[in-house]
Amino acid sequence: MVARFPLSDADLDRLFRALADGTRRDIVARVLGGEQASVSVLAARYDMSFAAVQKHVAVLEEAGLVTKHPQGRERMVRGNPAQLARARELLLHLEGLWKSRFSQLDAVLAEPRLPQDD
Amino acid sequence: MVARFPLSDADLDRLFRALADGTRRDIVARVLGGEQASVSVLAARYDMSFAAVQKHVAVLEEAGLVTKHPQGRERMVRGNPAQLARARELLLHLEGLWKSRFSQLDAVLAEPRLPQDD
DNA sequence: ATAACGTACAACCATATGGTTGCACGTTTC
DNA sequence: GAAACGTGCAACCATATGGTTGTACGTTAT
Numbered sequence: 001m002v003a004r005f006p007l008s009d010a011d012l013d014r015l016f017r018a019l020a021d022g023t024r025r026d027i028v029a030r031v032l033g034g035e036q037a038s039v040s041v042l043a044a045r046y047d048m049s050f051a052a053v054q055k056h057v058a059v060l061e062e063a064g065l066v067t068k069h070p071q072g073r074e075r076m077v078r079g080n081p082a083q084l085a086r087a088r089e090l091l092l093h094l095e096g097l098w099k100s101r102f103s104q105l106d107a108v109l110a111e112p113r114l115p116q117d118d
Numbered sequence: 119m120v121a122r123f124p125l126s127d128a129d130l131d132r133l134f135r136a137l138a139d140g141t142r143r144d145i146v147a148r149v150l151g152g153e154q155a156s157v158s159v160l161a162a163r164y165d166m167s168f169a170a171v172q173k174h175v176a177v178l179e180e181a182g183l184v185t186k187h188p189q190g191r192e193r194m195v196r197g198n199p200a201q202l203a204r205a206r207e208l209l210l211h212l213e214g215l216w217k218s219r220f221s222q223l224d225a226v227l228a229e230p231r232l233p234q235d236d
Numbered sequence: 237a238t239a240a241c242g243t244a245c246a247a248c249c250a251t252a253t254g255g256t257t258g259c260a261c262g263t264t265t266c
Numbered sequence: 267g268a269a270a271c272g273t274g275c276a277a278c279c280a281t282a283t284g285g286t287t288g289t290a291c292g293t294t295a296t
Contacts, residue, residue: 009140020134021254022127025212032212034219040272052255054274059253073263073272081216088209091202094143094150098199101152139284158242170285172243177283191242191293 007086011064015087018063023048024056028065032079039068039075125204129182133205136181141166142174146183150197157186157193 007015018024023046030045031037043053057077060066064083068075125133136142141164148163149155161171175195178184182201186193 012143013138013140016134016138017253020131020138022131023254025130025208028212029215032219033215038272039274048254049256050273051257051275055254058274075273079216081213084209084213088206088213090143091206091209094147095199095202095206097147097151098197101150135283141284156242157244166284167286168243169245169287172245173284176244193243 007090012087012090014059014063015065015083018059018065019087021056021059023053024060027053027056027060027077028079028084031066031077032081032084037077038071039077042077125208130205130208132177132181133183133201136177136183137205139174139177141171142178145171145174145178145195146197146202149184149195150199150202155195156189157195160195 019028026046027042030042039054039057040050042057043050046053057066057068061068065080067078067080069078070076137146144164145160148160157172157175158168160175161168164171175184175186179186183198185196185198187196188194
């Protein structure tokens with residue numbers, strides 16, 4: 001099995017930061033939902049300038065959450081669910097730390113020898 | 119079953135933004151892992167001022183990822199895995215949009231009648 | 237009581253972010 | 267070829283972020 005967390009700390013920063021904006025989450029939802037969407041079609045849906053939406057898409061692209069595919073003069077935006085899955089894996093990992101905390105406690109309780117190390 | 123997404127858009131902004139920083143992710147990992155940690159004990163582990171770490175903890179607290187519990191003159195920091203689970207649910211939801219896109223396609227293919235609605 | 241510790245908060249600074257407008261350039265249409 | 271369209275990028279602005287130091291204040295220890 002290959003490493004499932006090929007993301008550097010900086011990658012994770014970009015990934016979560018990209019998700020920390022409502023407009024960007026909405027764009028991700030639309031393109032994952034199958035909406036055939038060029039940048040300008042997306043831009044028409046939001047109450048801000050084209051350039052603003054174009055920047056949001058750029059942020060999503062740098063975070064690996066979407067890819068752009070040239071098609072004539074437009075760039076079709078496609079969602080990348082694999083990157084979402086990676087973010088989800090990190091959260092699972094953190095939640096796993098919580099769970100393992102109790103299984104360690106269980107182990108200590110089941111093992112009456114006292115640990116000597118600090 | 120109660121609603122599983124009681125988080126407003128602004129809540130989600132705070133939640134993902136809180137996760138978009140390596141120091142904060144590390145703090146979450148430590149406290150979820152069971153490290154008994156006051157703010158100053160946490161601060162000692164990082165190469166920055168106490169005030170900086172205190173601010174990071176405040177950001178995590180506002181995002182609902184940790185809670186502080188006064189104990190004498192210290193504030194013990196505890197992780198809140200439920201909030202992580204909520205973030206994870208959002209990602210699952212987004213990935214679900216992707217999957218449902220294909221099940222819709224499957225439905226269309228399995229149903230030879232042409233849809234009339236746009 | 238006084239000193240030391242742990243925390244919170246304000247003020248400040250540099251940089252990042254999210255928005256704007258304007259312009260350049262490739263592509264399509266006429 | 268000229269006009270219109272879609273995109274990207276630069277410059278600019280206001281505000282947010284992540285860091286600093288200093289100060290105030292409650293709690294613990296001497």
